[in-house]
Amino acid sequence: MTKKFLLYSSPVMVLFLAVALFEPYIYLHFLTSPVIDKSLKKEHFDIIAHKGASGIAPENTMAAFRAAIEMGVDMIELDVRNTKDEEIVVFHDEFLDRTTNGTGAVHDYTLEEIRQLDAGSWFDPKFRDERVPTLKEVLDLINGRCKVLIEIKHMDHPHYHDFAEKLVDVIREEKNGYEWIILQSEEVEYIEAAHEYDDHVQTKKLMIGEDSAPLIAFYVETKMHLGRAKEDDRMKALNPEYHTLSTRRVFRMHARGFQVYTYSPNNREDMVKMLHMGVDGIITDYPQILIQIRKDIEAL
Incomplete structure (x- = not known):
């Protein structure tokens, strides 16, 4: 009886697993409307500039952050790294090569050495004067005009042993910094360290890293962290990659008490x-497109 049941039920089980695995693909490509309609008028969403307005200026530079502020975004997302002399700079990669004319790991250079690098020409020669900014410089520029989402990159290096605490110290220096600056990380230990150091700081859990394989990562990260995050009332939001989402999955995250901020869809x-x-916010390289969408919705 058992063998027959397994034999006849196995095609159904395989079909169920396939549908579950490819659910986001099905929703994104077949079930979800790409058309703005009146149902969106009741939806509040945040416009979040990914590494600044990184679609029109070199990422994580003052030019990208100024452009995002001028557009009127709700939030700016940026990345931070530590230098050899343990100064916090705004930089995405572990290595300098992709977005500067330098080479090697960020933490192998002092701040003064990194300041000499060209951080804009790779994007467009007209940005050749752009430099890698410090976190303090960027926060002073923004100065509460929009919220800031600081992503902490995981590094197994001595320079990073108290990185979360150093970030909190920078936040404390900004006027009303607790209100408009938020820390996020894929690594729970950074978030926990920040809260142990100062429980006033706001945090988000980055559910899936930018370098993860989205479909696999969704299940792994959900099993490992979603339940744990729910136990911590301080953790209010999750940031899944947009290819991992479906209407049902967003609903489930909302039902568990989380806001959903997805990254990084870059077309209308x-x-x-x-x-x-039903996402609560979108992190994008092209916030100007999302701003126009908001205007189109308001005009309905």
């Missing part, structure tokens, strides 16, 4: 689909 169609799925 995908942005509108994410809004139809």
Whole structure:
């Protein structure tokens, strides 16, 4: 009886697993509307500039942050690293090579050495004067004009042993910094260290890293962290990659008490689909597109 049951039920089980695995793909490509309609008028969403307005200026530079502020975004997302002399700079990669004319790991250079590098020409020669900024410089520029989402990159290096605490110290220096500056990380230990150091700091859990394989990572990260995050009332939001989402999954995260901020859809169609799925915010390289979508919704 058992063998027969397994034999006849196995195709159904395989089909169920396939549908579950590819659920986000099905929703994104077949089930979710790319059209703005009146149903979106009741949806509030945040416009979050990914590494600044990194679609029109070199990422994580003052030019990108100034552009995002001028557009009127709700929030700016940026990345931080530590230098050899343990100064916090705004930089995404572990290594300098992709977005500067330098080479090697960020933490192998002092701040003064990194300041000599060209951080803009790789994007466009007109940005050749852009330099890698410090976190303090960027926060002073923003000065509460929008919220800031600081992503802490994981590094197994002595310079990073008290990195979360150093970030909190920088936040404390900003006027009303607790209100408009938020820490996020894929690594729970950074978030926990920040709260142990100062429980006033706001945090988000980055559910899936930018370098993860989205479909696999969704299940792994959900099993490992979602339940744990729910036990911590301080953790209010999750940031899944947009290819991992479906309307049902967003609903489930909302039902567990989390806001959902997805990254990084960069065209109008995908942005509108994410809004139809019910996300609370979109992190994008092209915030100007999302700003226009908001205007189009308001005009209905």
